[in-house]
Amino acid sequence: MQLDRHARLSVAPMMDWTDRHCRAFHRVLSAKALLYTEMVTSAALVRGGAGHLLDFDAAEHPVALQLGGSDPAELAEATAMAVERGYAEVNLNVGCPSDRVQSGCFGAVLMERPALVADCLGAMIDAAGGVPVTAKCRIGVDDQDPQTVLPDFLARVRDAGVGRVTVHARKAWLQGLSPKQNREVPPLDYPLVHAVKARFPELHLSINGGIGSLDAVAEQLRVVDGVMVGRAAYHDPGAILLEADSRIFGTADPCSSRTEAALRMGPHIEAHLAEGGKLGQVTRHMLGLFAGLPGARGWRRTLSEGAARPGAGIEVLHAALDHVMAEAA
The missing domain is CATH 1.20.120.1460 (Four Helix Bundle (Hemerythrin (Met), subunit A))
Structure with a gap:
């Protein structure tokens, strides 16, 4: 499976939204777009006995599991479980700003601990047996300078063995903004993501945040390797996915209407x-x-x-x- 090709357009992992029924629906609209699960914590899988959270149907492929966690050994074990279940990719969440995620020391707060992220990703890669391991991050958090933080983060991730990263082109403010506000209030910085793509040509870089039409997807693909669409793909799935296969992938659309x-x-x-x-x-x-x-x-x-x-x-x-x-x- 040429997963990098599918990653030209992906639907973001979204809590309470991208469950198996949502993915089944999105797959009817597009045979090519890469789909993601909701975030599943490594603790729930390894210590919580919540293996049912890995359930999916083969018709959803290509589908990736997003994991949340910060313990390399636990993430490695969860990755092995995902690979055994047949996921095409395992993704590490380094972007979610919710209080619940911060208290567990994973999500966007890990932008402050890039060495730990590299350790986590390295352990996941070792456990994945060749199945791609990827990361989704922000451009920085709180008072960090994204111009410095993001290139350093991407270099560490690359050196850990990751070949594909999705960047949500906003900072996350861990104090003072709700998760909803963190998806809307911090300004988007597409030029920074474009600049780091030029700086890291060897990385397959997808951009995420505020992209709400196939025209906008096509425009971004002139600069970056992939586009991840979130809320727009959920609230107006026809506009994003109905013609995605023909316009983005050059293949026939599975549905005519x-x-x-x-x-x-x-x-x-x-x-x-x-x-x-x-x-x-x-x-x-x-x-x-x-x-x-x-x-x-x-x-x-x-x-x-x-x-x-x-x-x-x-x-x-x-x-x-x-x-x-x-x-x-």
Whole structure:
């Protein structure tokens, strides 16, 4: 699998969002984009017995696991578990600014401990058996000078054996800003990421942060190797993923329309319901499919209200599509 090629466009790991149902939906829209799990802590896997967090379907490939942690031995063990389960990549989170993450000494706070990050990544690489190990970071935290910190960080990561890094082009403020504010308030610095790409041509460098259209993705790909899209791919998945394969990868798109994409989710929904799952666990990820188009409001309302009813089934999806088709006629 040419994973670097798939990494030209990836969907960011997002807590409470990029679960297996979300990934199944995104894979219907794009066969090529690299997908990521929500962040899973190495402690949960190694000490917490939470192996079920590694569950995924082969249809999601290429899919990468993002790990959170700061203990090299524990991360190595978690990496070995991920490789055994068949993940195409294991990624270390060095960018999440939440209080919960800081208290565990992982995420963005590790930008202050680059030597430890290098040790963690080296241990993960040793355990991965050739499966790619990557990192996702910020340009710096708090009062750090990104012009100094980011090149030093990338050099250490490269020297540890990592060949691909995703940089969220914002600082993280560990004190004073919420996780949500940290995704919006610190200014974006695309030029810095572009400059470090030129400085580290041997690294496959993806850029993340504030990129909300395929036109913006294509523009960034003139300078960097890959683009990771987060909230835009979730809230308006059709705009980011429906034509991604043809425009970014030069291959045929798997779906010709948003309606086709919705219908192709039918087998996944029915299988989930047959296992005792609830409709809303899948359809909550599909609410933005028709964002900005006629019928979008009726689609969202019908899916949301219908999925909340006891015993809700696939008929809710078809009713929601009827709203869209009626308003588009």
